[in-house]
Amino acid sequence: MPEEVVFYVTKYGYLAIFILVFLQEIGMPNPFPNELLLIFSGYLTFKGVLFLPFVIITALSADFIGTNILYFLFYNAGAFIMKKKPGWLPLSSAIMNRLSIKISKGGVLSMYIFRLTPFTRGYTSVITGLVQVKPKVFLPIAFFSGITWATVYVVIGSLIGPSWNLFTQNIDCFGNYMITMLVIIMCTVLLIYSFRKKGKNKVNAVINNS
Numbered sequence: 001m002p003e004e005v006v007f008y009v010t011k012y013g014y015l016a017i018f019i020l021v022f023l024q025e026i027g028m029p030n031p032f033p034n035e036l037l038l039i040f041s042g043y044l045t046f047k048g049v050l051f052l053p054f055v056i057i058t059a060l061s062a063d064f065i066g067t068n069i070l071y072f073l074f075y076n077a078g079a080f081i082m083k084k085k086p087g088w089l090p091l092s093s094a095i096m097n098r099l100s101i102k103i104s105k106g107g108v109l110s111m112y113i114f115r116l117t118p119f120t121r122g123y124t125s126v127i128t129g130l131v132q133v134k135p136k137v138f139l140p141i142a143f144f145s146g147i148t149w150a151t152v153y154v155v156i157g158s159l160i161g162p163s164w165n166l167f168t169q170n171i172d173c174f175g176n177y178m179i180t181m182l183v184i185i186m187c188t189v190l191l192i193y194s195f196r197k198k199g200k201n202k203v204n205a206v207i208n209n210s
Contacts (some may be wrong), residue, residue: 005032009041013050017041018062025066027122034059035118035153042157052158059150060143067115067125067142074129108141115145 008016020037024030038059045052111133114124128138 005037006040009037010044010049013044014054014058017055017058021059021062022066025063025122025125026069033118038150038153039157039160042154042159043161044157045154046158046161052154055154056147056150059154060146063146063150064142067121067146068139070122070125071129071138071142072135074126075132075135076129078126078130108137111138111141112145115141116149121149 005020009020017037020030021034024034038055041050041055041059042052044050045055111124111128114120125142
């Protein structure tokens with residue numbers, strides 16, 4: 001992580017975490033991912049600098065507020081924004097179309113999974129707004145996915161505290177590890193969902209035949 005980030009998070013604690021997470025969640029480009037920020041924050045809880053529950057609450061609050069700003073912005077003015085979008089906004093039509101199809105087909109589960117995936121988190125908030133997913137559906141997903149996301153990474157940082165030096169020495173491989181783990185988790189969840197759906201279809205078929 002950049003030395004400036006280490007300095008500000010160590011010095012300003014929860015305020016720095018909130019601001020950094022919030023800025024990235026509303027689409028502001030950062031030189032490092034929020035996942036690494038939360039892991040470092042978790043390490044600070046191991047060192048006794050921060051209190052783990054407060055870190056999770058801070059990250060969740062920043063994530064929930066930021067993602068809902070994007071969601072409601074595109075929910076209410078998505079068509080106009082996409083037509084007039086500035087050049088720095090990283091929303092290509094191809095990506096938007098692919099995610100729209102996947103979210104529309106996968107429903108709640110796909111929104112939850114995409115909200116946990118580093119490379120699609122921000123896009124998910126935008127897409128759900130554009131395709132007019134109702135607030136009563138999106139808000140619980142945003143909340144519970146935020147809890148999952150913040151808790152997992154902060155706890156990871158706390159658990160690897162005793163081996164922090166080893167972790168930082170191999171941090172370049174971290175992205176590959178996380179992508180692999182996310183793919184495995186997503187495939188597992190999708191398989192479970194698929195089997196449950198097939199099971200329900202069989203039950204419904206038996207009921208209809210009888």
